[in-house]
Every structure is written in C-alpha cells, then in structure tokens.
Amino acid sequence: MSDVLAVVDHRRGELRDVSFELVRAGRDLADDLGGDLHLAVIAGDVDAFAVDLSLAGVDAIHTVEDGEEFNHDLYAGATAALFESLAPTAVLMPNSVNGLDYAPAVANRLDVPLVADAVEFAYDGGLEATREMYGSKVETTIEVSEEPFAVTVRGGEWPAVEETAEVPIEAFDYEFDESASGARVQGFEEVGAGDVDIADAEFLVSIGRGIEEEENLELIEDLVEVTGATLSSSRPIVDNGWLPKNRQVGQSGKQVTPDVYLAIGISGAVQHVAGMKSAETIIAINTDPNAPIFDIADYGIVGDLFDVVPALIEQFE
Amino acid sequence: MKILVTVKEVAEAADDFEIEGTDIGEQYLEYDLNEWDDYAIEAAVQLSETYGDIEVVSATIGPERSEETIRMALAKGVDRAIRVWDDDIAAADLDVAAKTRLFAAVVDEEEPDLVLSGVQAADDGFGATGVSVADEIGFDWAAVVNHLDTEDDLSTAHVHRELEGGIEELTDVDLPAVLTIQTGLNEPRYASLRGIRQAQSKEIAAFGLADLGLDADAVDSPISRTGMYEPETESDATYFDGAADEQAAQLADVLREKGVVSE
Numbered sequence: 001m002s003d004v005l006a007v008v009d010h011r012r013g014e015l016r017d018v019s020f021e022l023v024r025a026g027r028d029l030a031d032d033l034g035g036d037l038h039l040a041v042i043a044g045d046v047d048a049f050a051v052d053l054s055l056a057g058v059d060a061i062h063t064v065e066d067g068e069e070f071n072h073d074l075y076a077g078a079t080a081a082l083f084e085s086l087a088p089t090a091v092l093m094p095n096s097v098n099g100l101d102y103a104p105a106v107a108n109r110l111d112v113p114l115v116a117d118a119v120e121f122a123y124d125g126g127l128e129a130t131r132e133m134y135g136s137k138v139e140t141t142i143e144v145s146e147e148p149f150a151v152t153v154r155g156g157e158w159p160a161v162e163e164t165a166e167v168p169i170e171a172f173d174y175e176f177d178e179s180a181s182g183a184r185v186q187g188f189e190e191v192g193a194g195d196v197d198i199a200d201a202e203f204l205v206s207i208g209r210g211i212e213e214e215e216n217l218e219l220i221e222d223l224v225e226v227t228g229a230t231l232s233s234s235r236p237i238v239d240n241g242w243l244p245k246n247r248q249v250g251q252s253g254k255q256v257t258p259d260v261y262l263a264i265g266i267s268g269a270v271q272h273v274a275g276m277k278s279a280e281t282i283i284a285i286n287t288d289p290n291a292p293i294f295d296i297a298d299y300g301i302v303g304d305l306f307d308v309v310p311a312l313i314e315q316f317e
Numbered sequence: 318m319k320i321l322v323t324v325k326e327v328a329e330a331a332d333d334f335e336i337e338g339t340d341i342g343e344q345y346l347e348y349d350l351n352e353w354d355d356y357a358i359e360a361a362v363q364l365s366e367t368y369g370d371i372e373v374v375s376a377t378i379g380p381e382r383s384e385e386t387i388r389m390a391l392a393k394g395v396d397r398a399i400r401v402w403d404d405d406i407a408a409a410d411l412d413v414a415a416k417t418r419l420f421a422a423v424v425d426e427e428e429p430d431l432v433l434s435g436v437q438a439a440d441d442g443f444g445a446t447g448v449s450v451a452d453e454i455g456f457d458w459a460a461v462v463n464h465l466d467t468e469d470d471l472s473t474a475h476v477h478r479e480l481e482g483g484i485e486e487l488t489d490v491d492l493p494a495v496l497t498i499q500t501g502l503n504e505p506r507y508a509s510l511r512g513i514r515q516a517q518s519k520e521i522a523a524f525g526l527a528d529l530g531l532d533a534d535a536v537d538s539p540i541s542r543t544g545m546y547e548p549e550t551e552s553d554a555t556y557f558d559g560a561a562d563e564q565a566a567q568l569a570d571v572l573r574e575k576g577v578v579s580e
Binding site for chain 1: 329333336339380396404412413414417436440441443444445446449451453457459461475478480482483484485486489490494497500501504539540541542543545546547550551552555556557561562575576577578
C-alpha cells in the first residue's frame with residue numbers, strides 16, 4: 001500500500017529516454033513512501049523492453065502484450081487495471097505527447113488527483129511537487145492532501161537509471177476490447193523534410209517571437225547571407241507560417257547540434273531548449289535579462305535585436 | 318450539429334514582476350485569450366463555415382472580467398457563449414477533476430457532437446482538462462492535434478497528433494469526440510469590425526454550480542498551491558556590454574574565433 005507504479009513510454013520499437021528517468025523518479029518516491037517500484041510496459045515487444053528495463057531500484061515489471069504501438073484506450077485501461085490490482089499510492093506517467101493522451105483519463109477513471117508536468121517531487125506525509133507556471137517564469141510548489149495520486153513527469157528532469165539488475169517480470173492479464181476504441185491509429189508521418197536539413201548545419205542563426213513581424217525576417221536573412229549561416233527558428237515562427245516546419249528547432253521539431261547556435265529573440269522555453277541544448281556554443285540576444293535562454297548560453301547580449309543585428313551585419317559586410 | 322469550444326482567459330506575466338504570496342502580483346498580470354484556444358475557435362468556426370448548420374458554442378470557467386475575452390471569441394465567429402462562475406468556484410483552487418465536473422455538466426446541458434479544447438493553458442500548463450473531460454463524458458478523443466480533416470457526414474475526424482521529434486501520428490476518431498488542439502493547426506483570424514459589432518449582441522449565459530445541478534463540493538480539490546518563487550538563474554554566460562555596435566563587434570570576434578563565418 002505504499003508502492004509506486006510507473007508506466008514507461010516507447011515508440012516505434014524503442015523505449016523513450018523518459019522511461020529510464022521514470023525509474024529514478026519512481027525509485028526516489030518509493031523510498032520516501034517505504035514501498036516498491038513497479039513498472040508497467042504496455043504494447044510493443046514487451047519482453048525485450050522488460051529486459052532493457054531490468055534496472056537497479058525496480059522491484060517488479062508488469063507486461064501487457066497487445067498491439068505494436070500506443071493506443072490511449074489500451075494504455076488507460078491497462079494502467080487502471082494494474083492500479084486496481086497493485087493498489088499503489090502513486091502512479092507516475094510521462095508528460096510526453098502520448099502521456100497527454102492517456103494520463104488524464106487514468107486519473108479521471110481512478111478518481112485520483114492529478115499533478116501534471118512535475119519537475120521535482122518528494123513525499124513526507126503528503127506529496128509536494130514542483131512545477132512551472134507562466135511559461136517557465138516561475139516555479140510553484142503544490143501539495144496533494146489525498147492518496148492515492150497520479151503525477152506526470154517532465155522528461156529530462158531526473159537522471160536516467162542505467163545500472164542493470166535482476167527484476168521479476170510478470171505478464172499481466174488484461175483483456176482489451178479494441179472494437180470499443182473509437183480512436184484508431186492509421187500510421188505515422190515524418191514531417192519537416194525539405195530543401196535544408198538544419199540538423200547538418202554548423203552555424204545556425206535561429207529566430208523567435210522577438211522578430212515581431214514577418215517582414216522583419218528580411219533583417220535576419222541579411223545576417224544569414226553575410227555570415228553564411230543557416231536559418232532556423234523557434235515554434236511560433238513556424239506556427240505563424242513565416243518559415244516552413246523543417247526550420248523548427250525543439251521538442252516537436254528538429255534536434256540540432258551545431259558548433260554555434262545564435263538565438264535571436266528566443267526566450268528559451270523548455271520545449272525549444274530540448275532541441276538545441278547540445279549545441280557546442282550557444283549565443284543569445286534578448287531584451288529580457290531574465291529570459292531562460294541565458295541560463296544555457298555561453299555568451300549573451302541583453303539588447304534589442306533591431307539594434308544589435310544591423311550592427312552585426314556591418315561587422316561582416 | 319453543435320461544436321463546444323472551451324475558452325480560457327489566461328494571465329500573462331510582465332518581464333519584470335514580483336511574487337505576492339503564492340501568485341504573481343495582480344498589477345504585473347495581463348489577461349488574454351489562451352493561445353491554444355484561439356486555434357480551437359478557428360477550427361470550430363472553419364467547420365461551421367464549411368458545412369453550415371453548425372452551432373459553435375464556447376464554454377469558459379472564469380470571472381466577469383473574462384467576458385472581454387469571451388467577446389473576442391464571439392467576434393471571431395462563435396455563436397453564443399457560456400460562462401461558469403459563482404462564489405463557491407471563485408473561492409476554490411480548481412484542479413483538473415473539478416474543471417472536469419464543471420465542463421461535463423455543461424456538456425450534459427448542451428449535448429455537443431464535437432468538443433474542441435486547447436492542448437493546454439498558457440498560464441498553468443496542466444494540459445489535462447480536455448482528455449479528462451472526454452473520459453468523463455464517454456466521448457472518444459485525440460490529444461495534441463495539429464491537422465484536422467472530417468468526413469463530409471461528420472462521422473469521423475482524420476487527425477494528426479504531433480508527437481516529439483517531427484513525427485506525426487495519423488489517427489481516425491469517431492464523433493462524438495474531444496480533440497485537444499495544438500498551435501499551428503490553422504491561422505486564427507483577427508476579429509473583423511463587423512464581427513466585433515455583432516459580438517455585442519450575442520448571448521453570454523452565466524451559470525453557477527446550482528444551474529449546472531452541482532453542489533459546492535463539486536469544486537473541492539485535494540490539490541493546493543503552497544508556494545511560488547523565481548527559479549534561480551544558473552547563467553554563467555559571458556555578457557557583451559556597451560552600445561549595440563560594441564556588443565556586435567565582440568560577438569563578431571567570437572564568431573570569427575569559432576571559425577563558423579566565412580568572409
């Protein structure tokens with residue numbers, strides 16, 4: 001009754017990084033509670049996944065073999081059934097796009113409180129979780145006064161567990177009625193193919209919301225031309241239709257690792273940073289000295305891009 | 318046919334702000350239509366323009382102040398609006414379950430065929446209400462939709478779900494359904510002057526808990542916010558100071574030194 005159930009994430013035959021981070025988050029929470037950590041592996045090659053997830057700190061792995069890919073009705077149903085069977089205090093799910101598609105249904109079905117997108121938590125007589133608000137400008141602490149509870153975990157916040165161990169693996173008997181599911185996955189599509197692959201570029205000039213108007217992009221194109229850089233952007237520029245999807249850096253766009261990443265008018269939301277934090281050198285130009293982009297920048301200019309960029313162009317003309 | 322769009326008025330914090338208690342001081346907050354909901358409104362209005370004979374109704378949980386935002390939705394083509402609020406709701410710390418009970422009651426009242434909801438709210442970013450409501454009311458659903466086509470008889474929606482890393486999942490969802498809408502799905506329109514004028518005469522119905530057949534305990538929440546703070550800045554960046562041309566000169570030196578600029 002003081003156990004933790006964590007549901008791992010996989011896609012197209014591969015466990016996603018957040019699965020190994022969930023092991024760390026789940027183990028820490030189970031230690032606080034004085035209980036066991038159970039993992040749920042649902043759909044796909046569950047036996048192979050279970051071997052990969054036989055990690056230090058895991059007490060048991062429960063597999064639900066049904067279909068190849070994610071299906072939210074299967075995930076919600078199997079997670080709820082496992083929950084009823086194990087009666088844990090906490091159920092942890094990833095705050096991934098697939099997590100967004102089933103975790104709220106699990107919480108609703110089990111009638112347990114849900115804390116979404118936690119970046120930190122601890123249990124000491126009750127759950128206290130940390131999450132961000134107002135577009136990462138602040139962090140908040142949240143207390144949950146009821147048990148059991150559900151939490152979705154942000155990727156990249158806990159270290160991944162790599163140390164292997166012997167862990168008992170059990171097939172969990174769950175009957176899924178696929179015909180009752182009104183949402184049917186038809187396939188997958190890779191988007192963002194096009195003339196340029198920003199993932200190959202060694203020098204990216206990347207533009208964000210700070211550019212304000214589409215016609216101001218000309219200024220950045222001039223900079224790109226005189227420096228021989230490749231142009232990329234954060235999400236809002238692509239959402240506005242000012243640049244094609246293949247130029248988008250971030251969680252839902254491309255992961256890039258250039259020698260130099262020059263972020264202009266990009267605040268550095270977590271989804272963007274996920275796509276460029278591995279750049280060798282990060283340089284940021286932003287009017288807001290508190291913009292999170294400066295936390296990961298090697299060089300920073302606090303200033304107006306409409307003053308700095310023309311001056312930079314002059315340097316190379 | 319009826320489409321229900323959930324519309325939230327969100328608070329946005331100024332660059333410079335101060336925290337008072339467990340929230341940012343009211344004087345540093347500006348209120349606006351949630352960006353994700355703007356795309357959901359556009360999707361609903363476009364469906365109504367394509368097929369005709371579709372009523373678009375918005376539902377908002379929010380105080381009287383949010384009527385300004387609701388008028389914006391009405392000006393963009395929403396036909397009528399529902400605003401849920403009363404003293405008990407105002408006094409509550411609404412969690413996902415409480416919002417789910419409120420929206421589920423609105424759905425019972427309105428019986429829509431399709432519910433469109435933004436993926437998340439820009440202020441608290443839980444990203445959970447849409448799917449939770451779907452599960453509660455027994456609709457099918459799809460989360461994080463960035464492409465939407467419908468069968469002409471509106472029996473099925475063909476959607477793309479935007480997964481991480483430039484991959485989209487192609488999924489068919491039978492109606493009635495809840496879709497949570499991602500930014501970039503369409504190009505949200507600006508309200509026309511005519512739309513703004515028309516919005517003035519459209520109905521915003523105000524519902525309290527009792528009107529929805531709910532008791533005060535419907536908004537009880539076991540989740541409470543106990544603290545708010547600014548994250549410690551971890552920046553160890555080297556800053557280039559001076560006037561813009563001096564900053565640019567130092568930056569140019571770094572770029573030359575890294576060997577990425579060919580001159």
